[in-house]
Amino acid sequence: MTSEPTPGPDSNQATASGETLAAKRYAVAAFQIAQEHGDADAWRDALSQIADFMGDAEVKRVLENTRAGQDPKQRLIGAALGDLPAMPLNLARLLVRKNRTALARDIELAFRQLIEEERGITHARARTAVPLSETEVAALSRRLQEQTGHEVILEVEVDPSVLGGVVVQIGDRLIDASTRARLQAMRESLVGAL
DSSP, X not given: OOOOOOOOTTHHHHHHHHHHHHHHXXXXXXXXXXXXXXXXXXXXXXXXHHHHHHHSHHHHHHHTOTTSOHHHHHHHHHHHHTTSOHHHHHHHHHHHHTTOGGGHHHHHHHHXXXXXXXXXXXXXXXXXXXXXXXXXXXXXXXXXXXXXXXXXXXXXXXXXXXXXXXXXXXXTEEEEEEHHHHXXXXXHHHHHHO
């Protein structure tokens, strides 16, 4: 008699990355269909509605209930999402049939990322010691667009540990124009001169 392997500490991580991969596959398939039909924005909006609906706690409880049959679940989808275009509605029905409704939000996010990549849109996060005015945010956004050559969607947050200046993260690139970084560079040059 063989025993079932016990899940290791990385089993949840493996499941999470498997679900992320599955969500990306659904998103890529939807994106390819959307490109063929020239309706990426309609798909984006529909996927957002699907994710919102399937993410609702009560709906989630029904859709993930293994005792509930497919017919009532599909009727629920039809009643709530019946106004969606045919192809996104088919995706919603497929997610229910395959018991993959938990992927709806990840599919939406991956689809949005594909649209943004196609349109040359980049996301950036800026951390500052004090809140920036709308004018300062616009100026920083323009500078980042000039540096990257892409439209930049900028998210700004206040972080007192920055001291002054700004720290910007664009993808895996870090631009540290903070007072702390300048002080550290000055310290290193003074120590190096001794």
